[in-house]
Ligand SMILES: *[C@@H]1O[C@H](CO)[C@@H](O)[C@H](O)[C@H]1NC(C)=O
């Protein structure tokens with residue numbers, strides 16, 4: 001019995017450890033626009049946010065942080081994004097430090113709610129890829145998540161082993 005109990009303790013430890021690891025590895029926070037934050041882009045670089053977004057790979061559960069002053073951020077429909085129409089956002093914040101969770105697959109459309117800013121390029125589309133869609137390159141996160149996958153496999157095998165052991169003993 002002591003043997004089984006210690007196996008259980010080890011398993012519990014592994015389980016907690018791997019959960020913590022997957023939380024930190026699989027849920028990532030991105031700061032929109034990098035260190036400059038969420039500002040009206042320079043006139044010669046109006047695609048800055050979508051260029052930034054295309055360099056990153058967003059996954060379900062990731063969060064994005066907008067940092068700004070005297071500005072705001074809105075999540076809007078595709079239609080309103082195209083027209084820079086800020087009259088009916090799904091989400092609005094003007095706290096200066098907004099954390100938004102990417103809680104579904106597909107595109108999210110963000111604009112500045114300040115008059116004229118969206119028109120000058122302060123807008124952003126973020127796409128959360130569905131799990132089956134591997135068309136985009138994996139970036140740096142793939143090796144880390146496959147490591148977590150491997151450790152989960154080990155843990156599952158340990159569970160099976162301990163189950164077998166408890167039946168046999
Ligand atoms: C925009 O202009 C600034 C200053 O004039 C320059 O440093 C920067 O490289 C330009 N950016 C692009 C994308 O042309």
Ligand SMILES: *[C@@H]1O[C@H](CO)[C@@H](O)[C@H](O)[C@H]1NC(C)=O
Pocket residue numbers: 083085086087088
């Ligand atoms: C923005 O959307 C509202 C609500 O549909 C509409 O009344 C308004 O005319 C739109 N404004 C622009 C500039 O398209």
